[in-house]
Amino acid sequence: MGDSKKTKILNAAIKVFAEKGYQYATIAEIAREAGISTGLVYSYFExxxxxxxxxxxxxxxxxxxxxxxxxxxxxxxxxxxxxxxxxxxxxxxxxxxxxxxxxxxxxxxxxxxxxxxxxxxxxxxxxxxxxxxxxxxxxxxxxxxxxxxxxxxxxxxxxxxxxxxxxxxxxxxxxxxxxxxxxxxxxxxxxxxxxxxxxxxxxxxx
Amino acid sequence: MGDSKKTKILNAAIKVFAEKGYQYATIAEIAREAGISTGLVYSYFExxxxxxxxxxxxxxxxxxxxxxxxxxxxxxxxxxxxxxxxxxxxxxxxxxxxxxxxxxxxxxxxxxxxxxxxxxxxxxxxxxxxxxxxxxxxxxxxxxxxxxxxxxxxxxxxxxxxxxxxxxxxxxxxxxxxxxxxxxxxxxxxxxxxxxxxxxxxxxxx
Amino acid sequence: MGDSKKTKILNAAIKVFAEKGYQYATIAEIAREAGISTGLVYSYFExxxxxxxxxxxxxxxxxxxxxxxxxxxxxxxxxxxxxxxxxxxxxxxxxxxxxxxxxxxxxxxxxxxxxxxxxxxxxxxxxxxxxxxxxxxxxxxxxxxxxxxxxxxxxxxxxxxxxxxxxxxxxxxxxxxxxxxxxxxxxxxxxxxxxxxxxxxxxxxx
Amino acid sequence: MGDSKKTKILNAAIKVFAEKGYQYATIAEIAREAGISTGLVYSYFExxxxxxxxxxxxxxxxxxxxxxxxxxxxxxxxxxxxxxxxxxxxxxxxxxxxxxxxxxxxxxxxxxxxxxxxxxxxxxxxxxxxxxxxxxxxxxxxxxxxxxxxxxxxxxxxxxxxxxxxxxxxxxxxxxxxxxxxxxxxxxxxxxxxxxxxxxxxxxxx
DNA sequence: GATGAATGAGCTTTCATTCAT
DNA sequence: AATGAATGAAAGCTCATTCAT
Structure with a gap:
């Protein structure tokens, strides 16, 4: 809820990585899961x-x-x-x-x-x-x-x-x-x- | 040595998968490791x-x-x-x-x-x-x-x-x-x- | 000119298909003709x-x-x-x-x-x-x-x-x-x- | 039956071209249809x-x-x-x-x-x-x-x-x-x- | 900060063609 | 002549990453 964007992204990533596997996880899906745009992921992570x-x-x-x-x-x-x-x-x-x-x-x-x-x-x-x-x-x-x-x-x-x-x-x-x-x-x-x-x-x- | 092509490919795949990880392994590298062309891999494996x-x-x-x-x-x-x-x-x-x-x-x-x-x-x-x-x-x-x-x-x-x-x-x-x-x-x-x-x-x- | 990307792609495709024939037309050439990258074609067409x-x-x-x-x-x-x-x-x-x-x-x-x-x-x-x-x-x-x-x-x-x-x-x-x-x-x-x-x-x- | 190899190949090609279309026809299939090996097609045609x-x-x-x-x-x-x-x-x-x-x-x-x-x-x-x-x-x-x-x-x-x-x-x-x-x-x-x-x-x- | 359209490198995959046998 | 295993160029397609807005 009141999670910071960064936390939201990480939580989304846990889920998508675990469900799809790292290689099949896409940034687009992680962003969607986190409710933000793909681009924003790159403001928080390299x-x-x-x-x-x-x-x-x-x-x-x-x-x-x-x-x-x-x-x-x-x-x-x-x-x-x-x-x-x-x-x-x-x-x-x-x-x-x-x-x-x-x-x-x-x-x-x-x-x-x-x-x-x-x-x-x-x-x-x-x-x-x-x-x-x-x-x-x-x-x-x-x-x-x-x-x-x-x-x-x-x-x-x-x-x-x-x-x-x-x-x-x-x-x-x-x-x-x-x-x-x-x-x-x-x-x-x-x-x-x-x-x-x-x-x-x-x-x-x- | 006297290995069949199929065996050569599988052995090459073991090595490359283990060294690079499945996701980072490329067919090209497996073929190179096996000493054959990429195309041939596909006549033995889907x-x-x-x-x-x-x-x-x-x-x-x-x-x-x-x-x-x-x-x-x-x-x-x-x-x-x-x-x-x-x-x-x-x-x-x-x-x-x-x-x-x-x-x-x-x-x-x-x-x-x-x-x-x-x-x-x-x-x-x-x-x-x-x-x-x-x-x-x-x-x-x-x-x-x-x-x-x-x-x-x-x-x-x-x-x-x-x-x-x-x-x-x-x-x-x-x-x-x-x-x-x-x-x-x-x-x-x-x-x-x-x-x-x-x-x-x-x-x-x- | 003010054409949407989709229209640009379709117009490029008409031209390339007609000139080269569907089978010899490549996505790369259609993209070039449309003035965009190959990848973008795939965001508009399957x-x-x-x-x-x-x-x-x-x-x-x-x-x-x-x-x-x-x-x-x-x-x-x-x-x-x-x-x-x-x-x-x-x-x-x-x-x-x-x-x-x-x-x-x-x-x-x-x-x-x-x-x-x-x-x-x-x-x-x-x-x-x-x-x-x-x-x-x-x-x-x-x-x-x-x-x-x-x-x-x-x-x-x-x-x-x-x-x-x-x-x-x-x-x-x-x-x-x-x-x-x-x-x-x-x-x-x-x-x-x-x-x-x-x-x-x-x-x-x- | 008593057709020459060349004729057999051409007849096979008519069929495969017509059924699959030139671009989707493969030499392998034409050869199979003609009952010969792929290589032999190239002895008769460029x-x-x-x-x-x-x-x-x-x-x-x-x-x-x-x-x-x-x-x-x-x-x-x-x-x-x-x-x-x-x-x-x-x-x-x-x-x-x-x-x-x-x-x-x-x-x-x-x-x-x-x-x-x-x-x-x-x-x-x-x-x-x-x-x-x-x-x-x-x-x-x-x-x-x-x-x-x-x-x-x-x-x-x-x-x-x-x-x-x-x-x-x-x-x-x-x-x-x-x-x-x-x-x-x-x-x-x-x-x-x-x-x-x-x-x-x-x-x-x- | 935030977006998402746009890029293009890099991979898989196919198959015409060659060539040792 | 005949085979079909082997080659490798060429193309489709994906998606991490960038960047103008």
Whole structure:
């Protein structure tokens, strides 16, 4: 409603990118969805790629900000880990549209050579940093949990992080396919926290 | 070498799709990579989408064929599960190029409405069937393992399958990013079987 | 001059179609002739075929509208017949460029299966209707003339219409060949009304 | 059956050109229709245009040869005129396929600049000559008929020739549309000689 | 800021034509 | 002579991007 033009455009872009895929999304359609003219998109964003990068950056920043806030109030690494994935759930299951994010993130790491302007290169770097930050947050929590004997030490943090993260991603992707592509996946949204909890608990030693 | 033209084209397509991404891949470049003219691509394939679908179909068929062969000789569900993921490893770690597959599969489920010709629609259906077949294979093994008390029954087979499959996918994707995009992921190819084994064992009750 | 872009494009298309023939005409050349870019042609017309159909529709509509207006003020069938062919002359001999029309109409009934989009199918139907309307107008006048004993009844209206129409067409086509292909046909524009009059009079009984 | 390859190709070309139109006819289809390989077409003809020109040349030569033979045995100009159009009918109504000719002749005068090779230029010249020969034959007969007081002298031979020829052409074209495009024209093959006779008689003074 | 008409580069795709076999 | 796989030029068409208004 009272959204700024920029926000309107980004919201329209999330939707169109997720529904059509980045390559088949057209600026014209994004503009139509946002209720503005094509030209105006270019007053707020350099080009189509900028939209994609901006969305990704936004997502990771959002996740990291929420995480920092939450984690500051939690001492136990295991509790932190649960909090982390709850953030993810909160964002992606906030409403039906939120699931779009998953699709966009998957498209969101374009070949570096496709990013030409200096400004966009910086934006891309920021995305990488935010992403690393997120990974590091998880790795650190896991490492601390292991040090404190609360998390299984068979695997190094980076591998545990992939297990937790990969599971999370694919569970949400399945949900997306069910909602937007009418595919049958055999579980639904309530199952996701259950599965994540069960998975995490397997690696908690006490 | 003695590859048929069709195979040459498909191999070139794997490479170019994986390196540039489907959307940025051009028929011209695939043809160049295959050492033939653009026109010839069209005598073997309807269009670019046909290439993508053909690759996907090939992959799933290959996986299913190998799985059927292996599984026929194994009785124990747990052993079957391990065998299954070993197949995946064997295919994707067979040589450096094999990792490309992972990227292609992720691109391989285009919006149904983009598939226009009858022939391609059939190809797409086949892919869906092969994919379902693969999922069903896993689900059935897990279900049997649970029935026999060998696999944890906290989660239903479809969720365990997502956990195992998702982890597998993301582990290989990390490797791909490390090899072809120079990203640091913090583990390497030897770690993948280790991680998968550790993960699977968590859900094996005895 | 103050022509709309759409009109400019159509005029350019008449010229290029007539000079090169529909099949050898390229959108690029039509755009160049119209003084615009190729892309813009596509914001006004679906494709090349749309241009051809639009021109044909325009021609038949123009002829029918002029005819209706004229015929309303004439009672005598014979006078009507003369008026009809005068319309044709007025349009085709209006200026040198008008002769192009004749060529375009001959190209204008493409194989139905080449017309794919719904919109173009409708356009094609309209052309058929306008064409039928024109033929019916002639047939009706001839039939009435015959009923009133003013036109020879040896041949049925449809055949007389073909005689009059065919003669008309070929006379103009000869003129076109003379003007634009430097062929010698042995008569010129003043001869056409003479010939048509002589022909019509042969079939007028009194 | 025992046709030479060349004849087989030309017959296939008549059919495909007439059914698809020159521009949409492909050499591949003509070859398939002729029961030979695409490559072989090029042993007998320079290129696609050569096929079209060859067919046209053939048609006009055939008409002229038959005409010369017939006319040599007729003294009366009016009888000659009737004989002339009977030839045309005999050729075009010989069998259903013969009607194809009409379509091909209409496509058969390509822009001179499209004819590049010397050999084809010569072929095109020959077509022009044969065509002129045909026109001249008619014009001469008409002129003689007029001199002898047997044909109406209101119009000069060239105009009468257009009237007779144009009517003839359009009558056959209507038949073609009826047979191959399912259009209703309001008359059928038996009507054509009737119409031509009625037309010619109008211009015969006694 | 806002529009959307206009541009044109770049891609897919077709098919006449060639040529090794 | 005969094949048909292979070529590649040429055209249609799309859509990100620009810019006059």
């Amino acid at each position: 080009n189509k790629l900028d939209l994609l990068l901006s969305l990704n950056l936004r997502f990771f920043q959002m996740v990291n900000v929420i995480n920092q806030k939450k984690l500051a109030q939690i001492a136990d690494p295991v509790a932190k880990l649960f909090a982390l994935f709850r953030t993810y759930h909160e964002i992606l299951l906030h409403d039906k549209k939120s699931l779009y994010w998953g699709t966009i993130i998957r498209e969101g790491f374009p070949q570096p050579h496709l990013v030409k302007s200096k400004k966009l290169k910086q934006k891309q770097s920021k995305i990488y940093e935010e992403n690393k930050q997120l990974l590091k947050t998880i790795d650190d929590i896991v490492a601390e949990g292991q040090r404190r004997g609360k998390i299984d030490t068979t695997l190094k943090p980076q591998l545990l992080r992939q297990i937790f993260g990969g599971t999370s991603q694919i569970l949400f992707n399945g949900l997306f396919l069910q909602y937007y592509r009418q595919e049958k996946i055999g579980y639904d949204r309530e199952d996701i926290p259950k599965a994540m909890t069960a998975l995490l608990e397997k690696f908690i030693t006490r | 269009n670019k989408l046909d290439l993508l679908l053909s690759l996907n179909l090939r992959f799933f068929q290959m996986v299913n064929v190998i799985n059927q062969k292996k599984l026929a000789q194994i009785a124990d569900p747990v052993a079957k599960l391990f065998a299954l993921f070993r197949t995946y490893h064997e295919i994707l770690l067979h040589d450096k190029k094999s990792l490309y597959w992972g990227t292609i599969i992720r691109e391989g489920f285009p919006q149904p409405h983009l598939v226009k010709s009858k022939k391609l629609k059939q190809k797409q259906s086949k892919i869906y069937e092969e994919n379902k077949q693969l999922l069903k294979t896993i689900d059935d093994i897990v279900a049997e393992g649970q029935r026999r008390g060998k696999i944890d029954t906290t989660l239903k087979p479809q969720l365990l399958r997502q956990i195992f499959g998702g982890t597998s996918q993301i582990l290989f994707n990390g490797l791909f990013l490390q090899y072809y995009r120079q990203e640091k992921i913090g583990y390497d190819r030897e770690d993948i079987p280790k991680a998968m084994t550790a993960l699977l064992e968590k859900f094996i009750t005895r | 494709n090349k075929l749309d241009l051809l159909l639009s021109l044909n529709l325009r021609f038949f509509q123009m002829v029918n509208v002029i005819n209706q207006k004229k015929l309303a003020q004439i009672a005598d069938p014979v006078a009507k017949l003369f008026a009809l062919f005068r319309t044709y002359h007025e349009i085709l001999l209006h200026d040198k460029k008008s002769l192009y029309w004749g060529t375009i109409i001959r190209e204008g009934f493409p194989q139905p299966h080449l017309v794919k989009s719904k919109k173009l199918k409708q356009k094609q139907s309209k052309i058929y209707e306008e064409n039928k309307q024109l033929l019916k107008t002639i047939d009706d006048i001839v039939a009435e003339g015959q009923r009133r004993g003013k036109i020879d009844t040896t041949l049925k209206p449809q055949l007389l219409r073909q005689i009059f129409g065919g003669t008309s067409q070929i006379l103009f086509n000869g003129l076109f060949l003379q003007y634009y292909r430097q062929e010698k046909i042995g008569y010129d524009r003043e001869d056409i009304p003479k010939a048509m009059t002589a022909l019509l009079e042969k079939f007028i009984t009194r | 290129n696609k245009l050569d096929l079209l020109l060859s067919l046209n040349l053939r048609f006009f030569q055939m008409v002229n040869v038959i005409n010369q033979k017939k006319l040599a045995q007729i003294a009366d100009p009016v009888a000659k005129l009737f004989a002339l159009f009977r030839t045309y009918h005999e050729i075009l109504l010989h069998d259903k396929k013969s009607l194809y000719w009409g379509t091909i002749i209409r496509e058969g005068f390509p822009q001179p600049h499209l004819v590049k090779s010397k050999k084809l230029k010569q072929k095109q010249s020959k077509i022009y000559e044969e065509n002129k020969q045909l026109l001249k034959t008619i014009d001469d007969i008409v002129a003689e008929g007029q001199r002898r007081g047997k044909i109406d002298t209101t119009l000069k031979p060239q105009l009468l020739r257009q009237i007779f020829g144009g009517t003839s052409q359009i009558l056959f074209n209507g038949l073609f549309l009826q047979y191959y495009r399912q259009e209703k024209i309001g008359y059928d093959r038996e009507d054509i000689p009737k119409a031509m006779t009625a037309l010619l008689e109008k211009f015969i003074t006694r």
